[in-house]
Amino acid sequence: MTSNFKVNLMGIVTPTKGNWTGEQNFCVAPHGRATILQFSPDLDNEWSWFSELVSMVFLPSPPCAASGSRCSALLCRPKSISATAYKGSISLLPVKGSRTKRPPLQQHAGSCRGRPYAAVQESAIKTESEIQINVEDESQKRVVLPTNESSEHLLRIRHTSAHIMAMAVQKLYPNAQVTIGPWIEKGFYYDFDMEEPLNEKDLKKIKKEMDRIISRNFPLKREEVSREEAQRRIKEIKEPYKLEILQSIKTEPITIYHIGDEWWDLCAGPHVESTGKLNKRAIELETVAGAYWRGDEKNKMLQRIYGTAWETEEQLKAYQVQKEEAKRRDHRCLGQDLDLFSVQEDAGGGLVFWHPKGSIVRLLIEDLWKRRHVQWGYNLLFTPHVAKADLWKTSGHLDFYRENMFDQMEIENDLYQLRPMNCPYHIQIYKSRLRSYRDLPFRVAELGTVYRYEKSGTLHGLFRVRGFTQDDAHIFCLPTQIKDEIRGVLDLTEELLSEFGFKKYEVNLSTKPEKAVGSNDIWEKATAALKEALDDKGWNYVYDEGGGAFYGPKIDLKIEDAIGRKWQCSTIQVDFNLPERFNLLYVDSATERRQPIMIHRAILGSLERFFGILIENYAGDFPMWLSPVQARILPVTDAEIPYCEKVVKRLRSLDIRAEMESGERLGKLIRNAEVQKIPLMAVVGPKEVDTQTLTVRTRHGGELGTLTVDEVVARIQASVACRGLV
Ligand SMILES: [Zn+2]
Numbered sequence: 141m142t143s144n145f146k147v148n149l150m151g152i153v154t155p156t157k158g159n160w161t162g163e164q165n166f167c168v169a170p171h172g173r174a175t176i177l178q179f180s181p182d183l184d185n186e187w188s189w190f191s192e193l194v195s196m197v198f199l200p201s202p203p204c205a206a207s208g209s210r211c212s213a214l215l216c217r218p219k220s221i222s223a224t225a226y227k228g229s230i231s232l233l234p235v236k237g238s239r240t241k242r243p244p245l246q247q248h249a250g251s252c253r254g255r256p257y258a259a260v261q262e263s264a265i266k267t268e269s270e271i272q273i274n275v276e277d278e279s280q281k282r283v284v285l286p287t288n289e290s291s292e293h294l295l296r297i298r299h300t301s302a303h304i305m306a307m308a309v310q311k312l313y314p315n316a317q318v319t320i321g322p323w324i325e326k327g328f329y330y331d332f333d334m335e336e337p338l339n340e341k342d343l344k345k346i347k348k349e350m351d352r353i354i355s356r357n358f359p360l361k362r363e364e365v366s367r368e369e370a371q372r373r374i375k376e377i378k379e380p381y382k383l384e385i386l387q388s389i390k391t392e393p394i395t396i397y398h399i400g401d402e403w404w405d406l407c408a409g410p411h412v413e414s415t416g417k418l419n420k421r422a423i424e425l426e427t428v429a430g431a432y433w434r435g436d437e438k439n440k441m442l443q444r445i446y447g448t449a450w451e452t453e454e455q456l457k458a459y460q461v462q463k464e465e466a467k468r469r470d471h472r473c474l475g476q477d478l479d480l481f482s483v484q485e486d487a488g489g490g491l492v493f494w495h496p497k498g499s500i501v502r503l504l505i506e507d508l509w510k511r512r513h514v515q516w517g518y519n520l521l522f523t524p525h526v527a528k529a530d531l532w533k534t535s536g537h538l539d540f541y542r543e544n545m546f547d548q549m550e551i552e553n554d555l556y557q558l559r560p561m562n563c564p565y566h567i568q569i570y571k572s573r574l575r576s577y578r579d580l581p582f583r584v585a586e587l588g589t590v591y592r593y594e595k596s597g598t599l600h601g602l603f604r605v606r607g608f609t610q611d612d613a614h615i616f617c618l619p620t621q622i623k624d625e626i627r628g629v630l631d632l633t634e635e636l637l638s639e640f641g642f643k644k645y646e647v648n649l650s651t652k653p654e655k656a657v658g659s660n661d662i663w664e665k666a667t668a669a670l671k672e673a674l675d676d677k678g679w680n681y682v683y684d685e686g687g688g689a690f691y692g693p694k695i696d697l698k699i700e701d702a703i704g705r706k707w708q709c710s711t712i713q714v715d716f717n718l719p720e721r722f723n724l725l726y727v728d729s730a731t732e733r734r735q736p737i738m739i740h741r742a743i744l745g746s747l748e749r750f751f752g753i754l755i756e757n758y759a760g761d762f763p764m765w766l767s768p769v770q771a772r773i774l775p776v777t778d779a780e781i782p783y784c785e786k787v788v789k790r791l792r793s794l795d796i797r798a799e800m801e802s803g804e805r806l807g808k809l810i811r812n813a814e815v816q817k818i819p820l821m822a823v824v825g826p827k828e829v830d831t832q833t834l835t836v837r838t839r840h841g842g843e844l845g846t847l848t849v850d851e852v853v854a855r856i857q858a859s860v861a862c863r864g865l866v
């Protein structure tokens with residue numbers, strides 16, 4: 141058996157359960173398919189599907205960048221193989237003489253649905269097999285970047301770097317006046333008032349000067365002075381901005397930090413002991429931009445230099461790789477390039493237009509979401525986008541959330557409100573009849589569109605918008621049901637997120653804040669129930685003491701994307717407040733009226749934001765099942781168009797999103813399909829028409845040669861079933 145891609149890993153799969161026995165050796169390409177190298181003699185011929193179909197897809201989730209994205213292995217089964225569940229394990233070993241560089245695989249886990257492809261869409265998917273892959277070589281482990289929160293040392297480095305940069309600027313440009321210079325998420329900045337407009341070349345010059353300051357290892361000295369003394373010194377060096385900053389410092393004594401005897405600034409610290417403690421090779425000046433003094437456009441325009449600073453050179457390099465990757469993945473650019481969505485200034489900021497291709501992806505997300513929710517016993521709802529404002533008086537939103545709400549509108553002497561949340565609407569449905577304890581838990585779910593006011597300056601692509609659709613659900617239950625309900629939500633969350641390729645989570649459990657509603661007793665019980673559910677699930681989590689909402693404890697979950705960024709998506713919140721405000725009731729077994737517990741939860745967060753995350757996670761290169769266009773048929777000349785149209789029609793009849801593009805040279809057509817990141821393209825010339833075949837090329841599996849239409853269908857369906865790339 142040969143393979144048409146580079147082989148650099150060998151895997152051995154050992155089924156341990158079911159009717160498949162023996163050992164099979166695979167050759168595995170880090171970016172491609174697996175092909176069987178040899179069969180154990182006791183296996184029947186059915187194994188041959190392995191080499192013919194997409195057998196094992198090593199899914200770099202995606203793409204398997206040198207930055208160390210995770211891979212997962214998926215094993216597909218064709219219709220001809222029985223649905224017997226099996227478990228197996230694969231060890232990956234380097235093959236001797238391999239010329240390709242080994243990918244930075246770490247601990248991988250994947251799963252296969254192990255069911256007939258066509259049935260995947262219709263019924264519940266339960267993972268029937270699991271494959272564990274262990275790689276011994278961990279030398280290429282991803283550099284974990286520290287944050288200002290995780291490393292105080294890093295914070296000191298950034299703080300100090302900002303001062304050193306300001307000193308360097310004033311050394312080179314004596315007329316430059318310094319204003320403010322804080323540390324930020326990935327580094328620091330400083331604003332300067334100066335005549336000369338700075339450019340990239342100047343940044344190099346400034347960095348060189350910074351290096352000199354670092355090399356001279358000046359001590360950083362802290363000095364406490366009175367307000368008057370600080371004022372006197374500032375006037376002496378003629379720095380008017382510092383005077384304004386001094387005025388805004390309310391506490392005393394005033395602290396000044398000196399770099400040797402060369403330079404000083406007002407600052408509360410902390411810093412490193414001396415400039416030599418910084419690593420020159422871990423600091424970089426990034427950009428220069430205009431910024432108004434105090435962020436007010438009526439003030440003078442200043443020049444802001446952004447820099448980044450890290451503990452080690454290795455960290456800086458890793459950050460730069462990540463930054464480049466993030467740029468390449470920016471959903472706003474990809475959304476335009478791939479024609480997925482737009483936000484149009486004419487229509488208003490923060491309002492999303494889903495274009496045909498984006499809408500297809502949304503449809504797929506919604507479809508999967510709805511099916512899973514019905515399977516998990518949720519009732520799906522549709523409720524209005526607008527309703528009487530009184531609802532928001534009862535809920536309390538008009539008191540504490542008003543600045544985030546759109547203005548009200550008057551209709552027939554009543555005030556109406558665009559909804560900023562779905563909760564009161566779902567409560568209305570709960571309240572529409574008297575509920576018995578037998579009706580609980582009552583779970584309702586809605587893809588509910590909400591509108592919230594956000595300042596225009598804070599809007600950002602799909603990540604921060606003014607209108608968005610939450611994947612919202614509310615569970616009304618008995619206090620004794622909290623734990624099981626939360627556990628169910630955790631299971632559903634994992635099931636849904638892993639279908640989209642997100643398998644690594646960071647979980648927080650937030651407890652009672654100082655200001656809170658509800659008795660201590662109910663808080664304790666609910667918090668314990670959340671904790672039990674998490675322990676039961678076996679997930680690691682960290683406590684955020686006092687980080688809960690005033691109305692109840694909560695669990696927040698962040699997902700990790702292909703380049704290691706974390707995104708907050710899912711949230712599960714217990715609410716003791718709204719049931720009280722809306723006077724929610726159920727009748728218990730002794731016919732007493734009692735108050736149910738309410739749980740708010742979202743898994744994806746919002747469709748808009750989740751779509752943005754998906755675009756960036758996949759760099760627009762969606763796996764087959766999510767690709768807006770799965771196959772593009774390309775006729776070499778117009779003579780092949782009728783056959784191509786017939787093929788498109790057949791593929792579409794099988795729910796495959798296929799289209800034809802013609803009217804250009806073949807090279808251009810292929811290029812177009814590549815630019816559009818279409819996973820499969822099929823070229824049709826006179827030979828293909830004669831033999832009723834297609835010559836297929838896949839985005840992640842290379843050239844597949846000439847296949848019948850049925851073979852192409854099987855391949856696409858296999859990939860969809862496996863959530864595969866090819
Ligand atoms: Zn400082």
Ligand SMILES: [Zn+2]
Pocket residue numbers: 561562563613614740741
């Ligand atoms: Zn809610």
